[in-house]
Amino acid sequence: MKKSSPIFILKYCVFLIAVGITGCSEKSAEEPRPPMKTESLSSTPIEKTTPKPVVVTEKTRETYQWYCAQCHGIKGKGDGINAKFLTVPPRNHTKASYLETRTDEQFFEAIKFGGLSVGRAPCMPAWGNTLSDSTIHELVRYIRELCQCEAL
Amino acid sequence: MKIFNYLLMGGWLLCIPMPSHASLIQEKKCSECHRLSKDGNEKIGPDLFYAGNKFQASWLKQYLQNPVTIRSAGGTGDPDFLKGTQADSQRHPALSKKDAGQITQELMELILLDLPEKINHLEPLTKGQKAKIKYEFERTFSCISCHQSLNLAGKVRGGISGPSLVNAGNRLQARWVESWLKSPKTYSNKSRMPIYKMADETRLRLTQFISTLKNENKR
Numbered sequence: 001m002k003k004s005s006p007i008f009i010l011k012y013c014v015f016l017i018a019v020g021i022t023g024c025s026e027k028s029a030e031e032p033r034p035p036m037k038t039e040s041l042s043s044t045p046i047e048k049t050t051p052k053p054v055v056v057t058e059k060t061r062e063t064y065q066w067y068c069a070q071c072h073g074i075k076g077k078g079d080g081i082n083a084k085f086l087t088v089p090p091r092n093h094t095k096a097s098y099l100e101t102r103t104d105e106q107f108f109e110a111i112k113f114g115g116l117s118v119g120r121a122p123c124m125p126a127w128g129n130t131l132s133d134s135t136i137h138e139l140v141r142y143i144r145e146l147c148q149c150e151a152l
Numbered sequence: 153m154k155i156f157n158y159l160l161m162g163g164w165l166l167c168i169p170m171p172s173h174a175s176l177i178q179e180k181k182c183s184e185c186h187r188l189s190k191d192g193n194e195k196i197g198p199d200l201f202y203a204g205n206k207f208q209a210s211w212l213k214q215y216l217q218n219p220v221t222i223r224s225a226g227g228t229g230d231p232d233f234l235k236g237t238q239a240d241s242q243r244h245p246a247l248s249k250k251d252a253g254q255i256t257q258e259l260m261e262l263i264l265l266d267l268p269e270k271i272n273h274l275e276p277l278t279k280g281q282k283a284k285i286k287y288e289f290e291r292t293f294s295c296i297s298c299h300q301s302l303n304l305a306g307k308v309r310g311g312i313s314g315p316s317l318v319n320a321g322n323r324l325q326a327r328w329v330e331s332w333l334k335s336p337k338t339y340s341n342k343s344r345m346p347i348y349k350m351a352d353e354t355r356l357r358l359t360q361f362i363s364t365l366k367n368e369n370k371r
Contacts, residue, residue: 024296024310067344069234070298070313081225081236082297082311114294125294129347 024086024123056145060138067127068139076146088121096149103151107140176254180247188262194229194342197244198315202264202339206328209260211319216252219244222323225312228344233313265338271327277360285354285361293348293358301362306371314345321366330359 065074071086073079076093083090093099106118111131115124127136144150177188185197203212221243226233247255277285286304290296298314308318320329333355336343350358 024290024294065234067346070344071311074234080313081234082313085300085309085311086297116291122291123294123297125297125346127346129349 024088024121054134054137054141056138056142060135060142063131063135064139064142067130071124076143086121086123088123090123093143093146096147099143099147100149100152104140104144107143108136111136111139175258176251177258180251180255182255190264194340196227196230198227199340200259201262202328203259204261204263205265205267205331206324207259208322208325209256211323212259213252213256215244215323216247216255217249219246220319222315223312224316228313229342265331267325267327267331269327271330271356271359272325274326274356274360277357277364281357282361282364285357288354289358289361293350298345301365302369306369308370317362317365318370319365319367321363324362326359326363329362330355333358 064072064076069076069080071078071080071082071090072093073083073090078090078092078095080090091098110118110120110124112126112128112133114126115121117126131139177183182188182200183195185195186200187195189201190199225236283304289301295301295317296310298311300308300310300312300316300318301320302318303309310317332339333348333350336345336347
């Protein structure tokens with residue numbers, strides 16, 4: 001398959017590095033690069049286990065619409081009103097081919113601590129001070145519902 | 153004698169001027185689109201019950217005469233907000249210079265809490281500090297994903313779901329920005345913005361950075 005060729009992997013790595021260097025809405029070379037650790041992200045430990053089964057409710061959908069849809073779009077297609085202003089497009093939550101390569105824990109971390117925490121774009125802020133862990137677990141389930149996929 | 157005292161006191165009470173923000177704000181029906189107290193549901197326009205904390209009087213006076221778009225996606229409470237079809241549809245009516253002056257005066261009296269004046273007059277950021285906090289504005293806190301601001305070359309960059317910060321340095325009082333970042337729930341229970349916990353020092357720097365964003369720095 002073409003996708004697994006070394007050239008593709010190389011291109012992918014270059015893209016990842018480029019994404020890591022640039023900000024969210026411009027390609028700027030003038031920015032300094034202090035360490036990535038931040039005050040807001042380092043304090044709270046990650047909750048690794050989910051004791052109860054997580055259920056997506058109407059409230060979960062409302063939460064998604066209120067916060068996430070600004071960038072990820074009303075239907076989760078990555079086409080929210082901010083999308084075209086960001087250098088790194090928001091994740092399309094209906095695209096199973098990518099999302100099945102990610103674990104629920106990675107989703108959880110990305111939402112709670114922001115995109116950078118899981119090596120993704122810095123465009124997504126940390127929601128850990130805004131949303132409770134249980135709400136975030138529900139959102140993870142909801143994204144699984146949107147992509148109709150599970151982690152492989 | 154006692155009756156005379158009561159009469160005197162009654163007359164004195166009558167002489168106390170009533171709070172003046174009832175007048176032109178009421179006459180112009182601002183409350184149809186703006187909340188003037190924290191009670192009730194949020195309305196289509198931004199809350200004004202803390203206008204005196206939030207805005208700079210000079211900006212208000214200018215804005216009321218020549219309204220400009222601050223939220224190009226419309227208000228967050230608008231049902232069509234997420235559809236991206238609201239651009240410029242909610243233009244504020246323009247007022248005469250005289251009315252704008254009076255309403256500004258009335259709005260500046262709408263104070264929710266006492267904020268420290270000194271934050272409005274902090275030492276300007278050094279070039280290094282500014283570069284560092286700009287980085288945090290964009291990457292650590294991801295503000296730029298939802299707010300337009302100016303990059304170091306003076307170009308407008310950023311998302312539109314939040315209010316534009318391009319002219320925030322002229323529009324907002326620094327002490328309100330700091331207070332909002334510290335405790336947004338004081339002002340609104342229904343913001344779409346994430347809540348941030350950051351060191352006081354970082355918050356002050358971020359506030360100062362936002363205060364440097366001005367139309368006149370746009371290129």
